[in-house]
Amino acid sequence: MKSEDPPALLFLGLCPAIAVSVRVIDALWMSAGVMLVLLLSGLAMELLSRESSGNEARHSFDRGSPAARWMRALVVTSFLTASFEAGLLALAPAASAALGIYAPLIAVNCLVLGRGMPGTHNLPTRRTVVGLLGRGIGFAASLVAIALVREALGAGTITLFALGGFGGTIVIPMLVEQPLRALGFAGGGLLCLGYLVAVSRAISRRAAANPAGGEAAQ
């Protein structure tokens, strides 16, 4: 597993969050949290590194020794996560209870995802933001996909935000009486993640095999 290529990091960061992907709504909240913290911590790191280094040339994301950069990332991410938790508690206590111990773990997810942004040394902030955004969306897409599979098959329902008369849960008639409840358990999460990683690896391998379809023939 090459350490720095994005897909590896993505799935690495996903591991703890899978425990929450039993219902789609929890997955949505979790992805929202991760994306929020990821973006803000990226921005904060960018500003901090530029601020502390005075007016030298374009400053690298990892100003100072790795340990210093590492500590700064730790501080920023954990405080942002704490604030997200507080916000979530106020905004949607039910969601906060559902996330449980996995809300604080967003800090670790973001450390993983924010880690080793390729080529951020001398790039304008816009590029780092796009990079982080890409990672965040990748994380959210994977998590919600797994949550969809697990909840639809595992419980026969899809729970979303209760908007007005919508009531929040879509019931799949046939499945709801005898759903594959085993998918809802921890084991199901690991299986879905395993197959998701396999599928994404197959796709990226096939994409690498013939980049634009046409020229692969030389």
Added chain:
Amino acid sequence: MSWAAIILTFALVDNVILSRLLGVWPAAGARGGMRAAAGVGGFMAVLMAGSAVGGWALDSQVLVPLGFTLLRTPAFVFLVASLALALQAFNGRFLPSFLRVTGVSIPEIGINTAGLGLVLIATRGEYSAPESLVAGLAAGAGYFLVTAMMTAIRERLEVEPVPRALKGFPLQLITAGLMAYAFMAFDRAFLARVLGG
């Protein structure tokens, strides 16, 4: 909870990897042999025990009296991160193969998820200091058991013609998933009957 209940809960019923899905990467992704697996297990046991007790101390003595409960997350993240780095520096020689093998400085973050997760479980469960210590060690033992089993399975699968897309990390996840189903035989009702009986 009686001691036996704590040990069985954290080792088998609420196994850190299989039911809490924490620290999956070091157990599933690592490539070293059985020795590396033993290294990871030992490292995790010490880390979790230390962070559980540290978490208890931090939480009950500092945060709750001062009312900074919102600061729990940063405090715990710092606690576990520093503990992990300290342990890594302390037994670097004991564990070099594992860190070099995966070549990623991420393991201490991966390990953090388990450490941090355990701290949160311990503090939310209102365990006392000795109970947290025992819980940490039991969780470490459970972690080591699952890591050893997955390493033995991975060594066996390395020489088999496995489907290409699934080779390596995805297959370890599926192995962990099947193991999680197997470990669901140890559920709370089973624990209650065994200890109650």
Added chain:
Amino acid sequence: MTWLVGLCLLPAAGWGVFLFGTPALIVLAVSIAAAILAELASTLPFGRFTLRDGSAFLTGFIVGLLMPAGAPACVPAAASAFAILVVKQSFGGLGRNWMNPAMGGVVFALLSWPGPMSQWIAPKGGAVQGAVMPPLEALRAAMAGPGAKETTPLAILSSSGFTFSDLDSQVLGWINTHVFSPMGISLPPGTFDVLIGHVAGGIGIVSVPLLMLGAWFLLFRGIIRWHLPVMYLGTFAILAAVFGGLGSGNGWFAGGPGFHLFSGSLVLGAFFVAPDPVTSPMTNKGKCIFGIGLGTLTFFLRFFGSLGDGVAASIVLGNCAAPLLDRWTSRRVTGTQGGAA
């Protein structure tokens, strides 16, 4: 070879179908068909045709045998599909999976559908009144309940209102009067039912004598070695005998292992599923340790656990540890010195 194992299971399956009628036949057919379809779906696109080795048929057959006759069709189908697709083919097909596919499927079904997995059907001519339940489930229910307990499981059952078939009472009545009365002992009611397997329960695991018939053939032909079954059943019997009674407050040495040994799932697990060469340790020493481990696990999960009757769960747990066992037991000196002759 796997076709032979399938053949050995036929008598037990035949008895199940005779006892429970067409629902049993449907369940068996559905689980075998699902297994074969799943195997085809996962190997044909890769250009491999692997139905000839008979492992898909055997997996579907065993999954069907462990199902209750009343299970709705989707349960065996999903269990077999899960067994083949996830537990076997994801690892590369026959010989490369580390968990027994049939047992993986059954555990998946037990976890997902506890309700449908206990829809038992009364056997032909069996006891009609009262909830239709296999003797083992009834015993567990009775033991969990409060109140004074007799010593042997059969006594517990009859005292808790579990009625046996009238065929059983006629046969026992005849035997007790003619054969045993001079010797002054009389068989408790239900012995005939349990021995012959004239009770409710999983399709294939009702009648132990027929299962033993197949098991003896397997041992005789050398398809399985004696180490694993003997150790497994031996350990379980000892533990059940010594600690069996504790759960129901009868004190020590009151477990009544005979009754448990005559629950078909234990015999099916010990002779047909656990010694599956792919997922059990390779060396004889490994098989012995594996057997002892399975015995203890089955004892705990059966007397205290809640996932079915403990056999499926303990074999799956044992499979997790089998590769570890293989590593430890293969620690022997590698080869004598000296190169070619």
Added chain:
Amino acid sequence: MTYPTKLPRGGVDPPAETLVPRDSGITNAAVPSRALIPLLQHSGKPALCLVKPGDRVKEGMLIGNADGSRSANVHATIPGIVVEVGEHCLPTGEVCTAVAIELGGEFETSGKPRSRREWESLSRLDLLERIRRAGVVGLGGGSIPTHLKLAIPPGSASSIFVANGVESEPSICADDALLREKPSDIMEGLRICQALLTPARTVIALGEQSEDLVPEFERLVRQKGIKADVAVLPSRYPHGHEQLVLAALGSRSPAGEQSATVLNVATLYAIFEAVILDKPLIERVLTVTGSPVSHPRNLKVRFGMGVRDLLEECGGLSSGAAKIVMGGPMRGVSVDSLDLPVTKVTSGIVAFEGLAARPHAELPCIRCGSCIEACPWNLVPTRLFKLVRIGAAAAAEREGLSSCTECGCCAYSCPSRIPLVAVLRQGKHALRGSDA
């Protein structure tokens, strides 16, 4: 009379078709009209050719000189004219130069009584020289030049010397026939070896099927005043192998140290002929068997004789024959053409019916462990097979691939019909290729 102290484990018991009647004795095969004698009939470097087409050779004349120490002399087995010296393929697939001799001229030596030369007074070096000149090699399957095996550093004595009469392959009974016909000559050969090695303990190891010869040999031991005891070992394949015979007799030969020596009884007879009768090694006893062969029996065959003539001599093959194997049924090599010559290495020729020879479809390994139980060397063939198959030969080497003697027990006992020996042999070649 001693029995084995520790029965070695593993090995297999294939249904040995003892088609050769027990007391059918050894019949001398007809002299071939054309003999093709390869110059590599031993393990080591091929001999250097001394003749060119057109030369006239006498029976027993040296035609190939040993090239260096790890080589052996090669002699003409029939009198006649050298017709051709060229590259020929051996049954094992190697290619080496071979001398083709057309029969002609009269036989001076064979058939006439030979004078028995005295040897007790000779020094060790002279004895070894006689053995080396006669081109004697191990006939028990190892084919190591015997003078190398018997040469031990002066002053030291080997701890145990074993005359190995245990059959090395099932349904091959050449050794048993030789033991029945020439016991006293073999004992003479044994005395020569005892003079050379001065072993502390000497054992004559007989297989179970020649157990009835024990009284005969014990009488000979008393009569000739030899210090040796007779042991009966199980004839389960491959327990005729050197290492396992020593293991069965309770004295494990530590690798490298030259304290234990094992020689096949056929080799002892060849030593007797070389030292006492001054006759080079030009023929050997081998078994021609297999259900398609109409008269399976033991034959004393001159080297260079084609397999085709040998099979005709045994009444030809029935229509069902599908595969001919040179060597034993387990380790033998199936031949593609019947013109291959019999050499010092050929211990037998086995013909197989259609069914036994049909290659079966290979099923995936189901980890049943039968190969582990069968392997006499405590190896784990299934793991070695998988390591070699994914190209990790070095890892296989660490797990004992070099101890594999390709005895074939694992391949024989594998229910999935996996060609374990073929793949392990490739692994060993890959290793040898990488080391060389």
